[in-house]
Amino acid sequence: MTDAHDRVLDRLLQLARDRYGARAEQLHAGDDLYAALQIDSMEAMDLLTALEETFDVEIPDYELQEVRTLSSIAEIVRQRLP
Amino acid sequence: MRTFHGVTLSWTVDEAVLEVKLHRGPCNEIGTAMLHELEQLAALVDDGAAGARAMLIYSDRPKGFSAGADLRELHDGMKGLRSSSARTLAQVLVRRAGAEEPVLATVRDMALGAARVGRRALVQPLVVREVRRFLRRIHAVFDVLDSAPIVTVAACHGVVFGGGFELALTADVRVADASARFAFPELRLGIVPGFGGVPRLEREVGNGVVRDLLLTGRSLNARRAHTLGLVSQVTARGEHVQAARRAARQAARFDPASVAAAKRFVKPVPRARLDAEIDTFLEMLRNPAVEAALERFVTSTDVRPYLP
Known part of the structure; x- marks a missing residue:
């Protein structure tokens, strides 16, 4: 993966820790974010908004529909960075 | 009636503003119970809104303004x-x-x-037949709210989906906090929005935006909605109701007859398109895929059940 990907991943991990506290302490790049944090549909929407605010991007919901690991979410975000 | 406390919504008149609070858990799903109380609200508005000169509608549910039609019902x-x-x-x-x-x-x-x-x-x-009856009733309510001779302001946060989005679209002005997301996920069920949403969205934004929302099922955040003109103001999280209240109180200062005339001029009700929407909805409802999709939706545990 590229440096840009790794930078996004680091910020994503930090975002998860800020939002979910202890639940996110043990998160790794390959983890299923939704399963690891027990995120429901409403929280998933809130997380999408947080991603868009944090990285100043717009991500259509369907881009994340089949994507579950932190690393793959980071890649979706990287592709949309200005 | 200047105050009302129902099962799904309540209202009171304060400083010439009719304040309507939606409070049905989990997220103000619009079914027969809420429709019944919305009909009472429409009757009040039709009868002079208890002397109010503006209306504010908002939700006290943490998850959002409204998740739309009660699909489980x-x-x-x-x-x-x-x-x-x-x-x-x-x-x-x-x-x-x-x-x-x-x-x-x-x-x-x-x-x-x-x-x-x-x-x-x-x-x-x-x-x-039953769905047609329900749609006729909800269209009657939304038409009254849409064409009310007073200024209406919707304060939106969190989930503003489907029928909830359609309710927000009846308002003259929408104020959203940063958590708000707007979507028409109906095509996931094989139908179009049925509460007047598409004709009212067409009135606000270009057809390209309507197609993007309807044909992909994606949601828009508050900032994007603001850029498109769908939302008038974006506030910090939790500040939207106060901002919307200030907008409603400002509007309430204008001469009532002037406001009514101005609204008739700038906000025509898209009657032909609203009627066409009901016909299209009922035609699509006949597709067997709708029932199967509804079954999948109510049993889904996916984090994005509104997408196929």
Whole structure:
């Protein structure tokens, strides 16, 4: 993966820790974010908004529909960075 | 009635503003109970809004303004119609067979089997009739709110989906906090929005935006909605109701007759498109895929159940 990907991943991990506290302490790049944090549909929407605010991007919901690991979410975000 | 406290919503008049609070858990799903109370609200607005000169509508549910139509109620209603229709058909067949015990039990089983085979043809007209009644009622309410002679402001946060988005679109002005997301996920169920959403969205934004929202099912955040002109103001999280209240109180200072005339001029009700929407919705409802999609939706545990 590229440096840009790794930078996004680091910020994503930090975002998860800020939002979910202890639940996110043990998160790794390959983890299923939704399963690891027990995120429901409403929280998933809130997380999408947080991603868009944090990285100043717009991500259509369907881009994340089949994507579950932190690393793959980071890649979706990287592709949309200005 | 200057104050009302219902099961799904409440209102009060404060400083010439009719403040309507939606408070049905989990997220103000619009079913028959909320429709009944919205009809009472529409009657009040139609009768002079208790002297109010503006209206504010907002939600106290943490998850959002409204998640839209009560799809669980629709799903259960369709199932109820199906089973009661099957029973009725079985009873008719049994009666016509003139059977008596113990032959009756066998005839009843055969009749139930026949009823199941024929249930779709039997039940579908009933479903369409009931849904048409519901849509006519909700359109009547939304038309009153849309064309009210007072200024209406919707304060939106969190989930503003489907029927909830359609309710927000009846307002003259929308204020959103940073958590708000707007979507029309209906195509996931094989239908179009049925509460007047598309004609009202077409009135606010270009057809390209309508197509993007409807044909992909994606949601828009508050900032994007603001850029598109769908939302007038974006606030920090939790500050939207106060901002919307200030906008409503400002509007309430204008001369009522002038406001009514201005609204008639700038906000025509898209009557022909609203009628066409009901016809399109009911036509799409006849597709067997809708019932299957509804079943999948109400049993889904996916984090994005609004997408296929």
